[in-house]
Amino acid sequence: MHSNLHLQECIYENVITFQYSMTQADDQVTLAELRKRAELTRRQVAIALGVTEKTIYVWEMGANEPRMTPVQTKQLMETLQCSFEELVEATKKRSPE
Numbered sequence: 001m002h003s004n005l006h007l008q009e010c011i012y013e014n015v016i017t018f019q020y021s022m023t024q025a026d027d028q029v030t031l032a033e034l035r036k037r038a039e040l041t042r043r044q045v046a047i048a049l050g051v052t053e054k055t056i057y058v059w060e061m062g063a064n065e066p067r068m069t070p071v072q073t074k075q076l077m078e079t080l081q082c083s084f085e086e087l088v089e090a091t092k093k094r095s096p097e
Helices: 029-036 042-049 051-060 070-080 086-090
Strands: 005-012 015-022
Touching: 005 086, 029 051, 029 070, 042 051, 042 070, 070 086
Parallel strands: none
Antiparallel strands: 005 015
16 A cells, blocks of 8 residues: 655745656545545635635645645645645646546
8 A cells, every 4th residue: 555656846936836756546645635634624724824715625626736835835734734745645636537
């Protein structure tokens, strides 16, 4: 049940985006799952990050990959009580099946 996750953190103009590849789709966790595991609402996560609730919804639906400052990235990991690797995996834009 181990996945082979390759991470590359890219910082451009003080904004973090994520580039990665994942070899086992079965192990993919979603941003919504991380939020629910932390027993938080979209509104609570949005307030913690200083973004709109709609932004969290769009991220969870996979329509757009999150673009966050390093501070927001750290705050999201703390809010969701997750690792960087889990966050990268969860924010991956999924291709339609």
